[in-house]
Amino acid sequence: MSVQKNRELIADRFSSLKYSSGVCLPALDQEQPWTLEAYRSNGGYQALEKVLSGEIDPAEIIEVLKISNIRGRGGAGFPVGVKWSFMPRQSDDQKYVVCNSDEGEPGTCKDRDIMRLNPHALVEGMTLGGYVMGASVGYNYIRGEFHEPYSAMEQAIREAREAGLLGRNILGSGFGFELHNYLGSGAYICGEETALLNSLEGKKGEPRFKPPFPAVFGLYGKPTTINNTESFASVPAILRGNGKWMDGQWFRGLGVENSGGVKVFSVTGHVNKPGNYEIKMGTPFRELLEMAGGVWKNRELKAVIPGGSSVPVMPAEAILSSNMDYASLQENGSALGAGSVIIMDETTDMVNVLERISKFYYEESCGQCTPCREGTGWLYRIIQRINRGQGTSEDLDTLLDVANRIEGRTICALGDAAAWPVQSFLKHFRHEFEARIRPAQSDAA
Amino acid sequence: MSKQAQSRLSKTALDEIQDELAKYPSDRRQSALMAALRIAQDEHGWLSPELIEEVAGVIGVPVVRAYEVATFYSMYDLAPVGRHKIEVCTNISCMLRGCDQVVDHLKRRLGIDFGQTTEDGKFTLREVECLAACAGAPMMAIGHDYYENLDEGKIDLILEGLE
Numbered sequence: 001m002s003v004q005k006n007r008e009l010i011a012d013r014f015s016s017l018k019y020s021s022g023v024c025l026p027a028l029d030q031e032q033p034w035t036l037e038a039y040r041s042n043g044g045y046q047a048l049e050k051v052l053s054g055e056i057d058p059a060e061i062i063e064v065l066k067i068s069n070i071r072g073r074g075g076a077g078f079p080v081g082v083k084w085s086f087m088p089r090q091s092d093d094q095k096y097v098v099c100n101s102d103e104g105e106p107g108t109c110k111d112r113d114i115m116r117l118n119p120h121a122l123v124e125g126m127t128l129g130g131y132v133m134g135a136s137v138g139y140n141y142i143r144g145e146f147h148e149p150y151s152a153m154e155q156a157i158r159e160a161r162e163a164g165l166l167g168r169n170i171l172g173s174g175f176g177f178e179l180h181n182y183l184g185s186g187a188y189i190c191g192e193e194t195a196l197l198n199s200l201e202g203k204k205g206e207p208r209f210k211p212p213f214p215a216v217f218g219l220y221g222k223p224t225t226i227n228n229t230e231s232f233a234s235v236p237a238i239l240r241g242n243g244k245w246m247d248g249q250w251f252r253g254l255g256v257e258n259s260g261g262v263k264v265f266s267v268t269g270h271v272n273k274p275g276n277y278e279i280k281m282g283t284p285f286r287e288l289l290e291m292a293g294g295v296w297k298n299r300e301l302k303a304v305i306p307g308g309s310s311v312p313v314m315p316a317e318a319i320l321s322s323n324m325d326y327a328s329l330q331e332n333g334s335a336l337g338a339g340s341v342i343i344m345d346e347t348t349d350m351v352n353v354l355e356r357i358s359k360f361y362y363e364e365s366c367g368q369c370t371p372c373r374e375g376t377g378w379l380y381r382i383i384q385r386i387n388r389g390q391g392t393s394e395d396l397d398t399l400l401d402v403a404n405r406i407e408g409r410t411i412c413a414l415g416d417a418a419a420w421p422v423q424s425f426l427k428h429f430r431h432e433f434e435a436r437i438r439p440a441q442s443d444a445a
Numbered sequence: 446m447s448k449q450a451q452s453r454l455s456k457t458a459l460d461e462i463q464d465e466l467a468k469y470p471s472d473r474r475q476s477a478l479m480a481a482l483r484i485a486q487d488e489h490g491w492l493s494p495e496l497i498e499e500v501a502g503v504i505g506v507p508v509v510r511a512y513e514v515a516t517f518y519s520m521y522d523l524a525p526v527g528r529h530k531i532e533v534c535t536n537i538s539c540m541l542r543g544c545d546q547v548v549d550h551l552k553r554r555l556g557i558d559f560g561q562t563t564e565d566g567k568f569t570l571r572e573v574e575c576l577a578a579c580a581g582a583p584m585m586a587i588g589h590d591y592y593e594n595l596d597e598g599k600i601d602l603i604l605e606g607l608e
Binding site for chain 2: 104270342357
């Protein structure tokens with residue numbers, strides 16, 4: 001335990017909150033946005049109250065979510081309304097809603113802010129999910145290192161329970177919902193939804209084969225829906241519709257076609273103002289970079305990883321003509337992922353960066369599937385060798401060969417996530433790898 | 446055979462484990478296993494084989510299940526560690542913002558490498574993967590606290606502030 005005098009050295013709770021649209025992140029001018037009082041003063045729990053007053057059919061809520069065009073914020077981008085519709089609501093079986101707060105994709109730090117600054121949005125979103133999908137119990141799986149967000153969530157749950165907003169017979173409606181936080185213990189793989197379920201059952205976090213999908217066979221074999229923190233936390237604001245109750249068009253209209261609403265982007269790396277920016281989907285990358293103060297030290301932009309370490313890297317010219325939405329980033333050769341925008345300036349050594357990314361996947365492979373367990377080690381060792389100037393001319397082909405043989409051959413997407421950076425770094429920055437392999441020759445030439 | 450074998454876990458720890466068990470269906474006690482191991486580790490500093498066995502007994506799962514979990518997840522310590530675990534992130538966002546200097550400074554000042562503990566048992570130094578505080582890079586965690594936007598002077602102050 002640290003002694004008191006270190007208190008002021010510990011990171012400030014607001015330190016990475018840079019811009020908010022008031023959906024998942026709180027307004028910037030609030031002193032204690034995490035309290036129930038503050039949340040309610042901004043319309044919090046109005047959606048739950050209205051829904052539980054009996055006027056709203058669960059199917060209508062799913063329709064609103066579909067119209068709002070919100071896609072899963074954890075990285076895969078699956079439409080939230082469609083996912084919720086898969087749950088067999090009428091079945092009498094026990095059902096569960098689970099929140100994936102196992103934030104760990106390198107470059108991503110948004111769910112931490114949502115939980116420590118606006119925890120009631122997640123409590124309300126999950127409770128609404130429980131009501132819509134007929135689940136009486138929810139679990140919020142929080143990564144093991146997140147003690148501060150965990151405490152904030154525990155406090156929010158206590159407050160909500162005392163106010164009759166959680167527990168048995170919420171607001172006298174007859175609907176009951178219990179919500180519990182679960183603290184992980186260090187494993188990136190538990191961000192994969194079926195590994196998360198195994199972990200929640202007290203087992204090793206190894207992904208399961210799909211199908212069956214969690215909506216059929218989830219936690220304890222019961223129907224389960226898993227959404228990311230930001231997805232659940234967006235739901236109350238979507239239903240409130242900025243004053244037009246149950247109007248999914250409001251959220252939809254904030255974004256662009258295929259990408260509804262606002263989204264939190266974590267902008268990190270070589271920028272002047274790293275932080276979380278909750279902005280409209282479809283915002284040009286140039287604008288986001290400008291909000292973040294531009295590239296640091298007056299340097300030129302070299303490359304950007306726009307969605308967390310597993311999505312393909314983009315050279316400056318490609319990202320500078322992109323907008324921050326699913327379609328635009330895909331058209332330009334990458335993906336939105338979790339909205340984790342890693343900025344690299346002109347001095348960045350791309351071989352170094354890829355070595356670090358490959359080390360990560362090697363460390364975090366759960367070891368269940370051979371192509372990933374063995375392949376991630378091969379990738380890391382070859383890139384390390386190249387980076388040390390000990391590579392051979394065959395190494396680049398071997399790298400691609402190994403990456404291609406991992407991709408699509410594993411139970412979960414960690415294998416793909418390890419392969420994509422290798423493929424994209426070699427595609428766009430092959431000359432840097434070649435120069436590292438044959439420094440003597442290129443000097444002579 | 447004495448049934449009175451002394452429990453390694455305090456009453457407080459056992460009560461905390463009961464609180465965790467209450468979160469899950471009564472036939473799903475294993476869901477509280479990870480929390481129980483964490484609670485045991487918090488009390489003893491690390492998980493000895495005897496402690497893992499006792500936790501397995503409290504939860505009511507075969508010992509091998511508890512071992513599987515204790516060895517799979519990176520936050521369980523299977524050997525003694527220092528009073529303060531310093532965990533430095535070296536992943537991309539931190540790397541881009543100069544975690545190498547942070548690491549060099551910590552190693553030099555503490556006189557240890559990654560994975561080692563200072564002779565006085567005060568500090569253990571570790572390299573960790575992304576801790577999701579990338580906007581505050583370079584960063585490190587010590588115990589339950591995150592320290593961000595590190596430089597050498599700040600690191601010195603932090604270390605001096607720890608008992």
